[in-house]
Amino acid sequence: MKKGEIYQGIIERVEFPNKGIVQIEDKKVIVKNGMPGQHVKFMINKKKGSKVEGRLLEVLEHSYLETRKPVCSIFPECGGCMYQTMSYENQLEMKAKQIQSLIDQAVKAGGQVDEQGNPDYIFEGIKGSPREFAYRNKMEFSFGDAYKDGPLTLGLHKKGSTYDVLNALDCKLVHQDMNEILKCVLEYCQEQGYDYYHKMQHVGFLRHLLLRRGNTTGEILVNLVTTSQVEADFEELKDRLLSLTLEGKIVGFLHIINDALSDVVKSDEMRILYGKDYFYEEILGLRFKITPFSFFQPNSYGAEVLYETAREYIGDTKDMTVFDLYSGTGTISQILAAVAKEVIGVEIVEEAVLAAEENARLNGIGNCRFIAGDVLKVLDGIQEKPDFIVLDPPRDGIHPKALPKILEYGVEKMVYISCKPTSLARDLEMFLEKGYRVEKVCCVDQFCQTVHVETVVLLSYKKPDGHINVKVEFGEGEGKVPLDNIAKRAESYKPKERVTYKM
Template sequence: MKKGQILEGYIERVDFPNKGFAVVEDEEKKVIVKNTVPEQKVRFAVNKIRKGQAEGRLLEILEHSPEECQPACPHFGVCGGCTYQNLPYEKQVEMKEAQIHAMMDAAVDGDYIWEGVKESPVREAYRNKMEFSFGDEYKDGPLALGMHKRGSFHDIVNVTECKIVDEDFRRIIKAVLEFATDTGLPYYHRMRHTGFFRHLLVRKAVRTGEILIDLVTTSEAQLDEARLVEKLTGLSYDGKLAGILHTTNNSLADVVKDEGTKILYGQDYFYEELLGLKFKITPFSFFQTNSLGAEVLYETARSYIGETKDKVIFDLYSGTGTIAQILAPVAKKVVGVEIVEEAVEAAKENAALNGLDNCTFWAGDVLKVIDDLGEVPDLIVLDPPRDGVHPKALEKIIDFGVERMVYIACKPTSLARDLELLQGRGYQVERIGCVDLFPSTYHVETVVLLSQQKPDDTIEIDLDLDELDATSAELKATYQEIKDYVLKEFGLKVSSLYISQVKRKCGIEVGENYNLPKSENARVPQCPKEKEEAIKAALKYFAMI
């Protein structure tokens, strides 16, 4: 196998994030091909070989999977926004659950309760915020306004029929594209660093229906503000137009950056409601993009945290303080730490808006600020950015020694890395569940409950060694010895739960209440066939069966 080679393969499985593994005839190793689903037959070009692992660029789907369906969006496959619109929603959730469950099984030491993936309450038109980019669909083509093409940093595809936003978003994007085209002004070229139109940011409150529109340009030309306002106020909306804004951004980075925002119409904020609380949202506020899904996420986190009465809670990486304010009514005090100063000011304003006087918010890096907080928490909530928690900050967090910690992760690979350190310092994973905030994409939020056994959590027992049958099967090998054997001989990590399940199948007595679920609806993972056979081999090796 070599770079540039055109091959055909069968997609055996898809791992997070969006990594399909293609089995190629007469090739020993599988090839990673993105934007595929299991059971497809595909043609691809090998474009990378790194550390013995080949990666391919999808050229053509030769045979569709029997699980596929007709995508609802006409832009799917060209637009880089969605990955799984060609799968029924139930199959999307099933695939996400399998991916994250496998990752967590590999990352967690010991047993835990796996609670699966909670579905998004809405599956289409679920986003409350979109950032569209100006560009062209092909070199020197007409002006386009939409999303980046799949696999491209430069080309933009018009998404006037996008299905993950509602009709108001689609009306706005069509109107702004018409306006920009009529001006004759060019889009900002990210390589040449010249041009005028850069981005269009649209936000809409799900509960109130209020809409903010922010056109982002450079200062290279003069915006016809009156004409833009006339164009947008003349539209018919299902919601209510709260404000039209113009943001100037001359930075070289291809991101929406506020270097000055002018209100052209109305105001620069609206209010959104979440779990009975009100939140002031500005164009650049951090707020979960699926409002109804966020309610499910925060309710899940709240249930994991458990009893909070008379407790001091640290909400680290607190953003605009959403989680802090949801917990504040049932806690003694909540302390939030966030590095973005604007988000901290918004959190303070929102807390006052909701009449919460037991929330305090600190601006700064968690790594540095955590030393200055002046109190010790009873519980900690971690909701870090995609890269997870800085190892040095995590060490300081662990040093607080709280009994319970809840970690909310938007990137499971970062979570898996951080769990290694947390477990190495005495924390054990009790429960893991996911919430799908991003239908049609590979993204998913993961919530983990960790607890730490205190040194005084001990019991005294009287043990008569003479009564022990040292030849009984259950004493021939410890669970750890079985785990070590399976890892060494088969390269598989197995949990104590899986070992106990296989022991039961083989007629070996194990604890009667071993790892029973902590709630009636919790799902206890069942040992996969491959791991069951490996565990049986270990039991035979240790003469237990």
């Protein structure tokens, strides 16, 4: 096989996250963006040793799993969805198998096997989202064009493309309110003749439309992200937005200036054009204030399932000090606060920590403390020792230098919540190496129609054989212990654990 060659084949299975496996004679080729059973045409675009990757060119025959019609106008070209023509039941089954395979490999590599050599832990399957569509409470839409020098578009990137942006006027992952707002903003910007930001040339005005909508409250925050290259007055756009007929209510319209060279949604300056720069969302009876860049689970309905599962895995934390590492806006911390002595949350994003503190006050919770900083550094300065640890790291998992510090606490149980199972599987090998074992695992699907899934893992630690090694010096001189006194002293010492005396 050589780069540029074109082949055809059937995707036999899909490994996490979206690696379709096509067998061509004795070669295994990874073809992304497909689903099991599809007959596809692809071009070899990467080859390194025995590893071969192909770029999907065309689906020649649909999969036997594609049992329903697309629900939006730009599927399958749009990169926002992957599996909407597959039944939700089959999506869940496929994701569960993908994650179980990854955890199995990690557990076996760590030597946690039964007498037959099989992975020795409980896999509890997958829990679906209460809503399959219109579940996202946050969406970052991009400005661009669908083809080079085409008309202005606003929506989601074309599958496999860094540049082409498709109009997502009928996206089904979000509430219809968001689609109405997107359409209004796009039409206004087209009328004004605004150009989008060209990433390679670093010129242009429009960058992103960041929309956030409380699933339970219906409150909407509209954030228009541009460069500073044009001075614009959005008063008319504000009036148009506020006159829209929506199920929810726009509580804030913000103009965010971002002159960063990289294609990220961030703020150099924020201008409030209407209302306020936050909205509220409710989960499990708690109320949370959310700002434009606050981390918050993008599926509030699925988040309740996720946190209920985590709470079940955590169990009884009465009179315990709990560390919530990578705590975000403190959702887990506040859920645990009612059944713990104290919860200490650590989060690197200072804005999220401020939001967590405010949310705790909002919910009348007094036994949560939040610290802004990198887990790697903050742990050195915390005097308290945890009885339980909850981990909910970003997609890349736990920093390799932070993980040993976490393991040094030697707590009997931990719960690890992961949004990227490959990072989780990597970290689990270190846990197993240091004496932890995987007790049980459950997946929670917060990202229906996509390749992503959350995973909750309960880990337990059994301290080594219970021996305490005591170094005893004996002989003559001050502070020395005569040898014939050792037996008497050993008899009078009644430790809770067995003692080994080495001389």
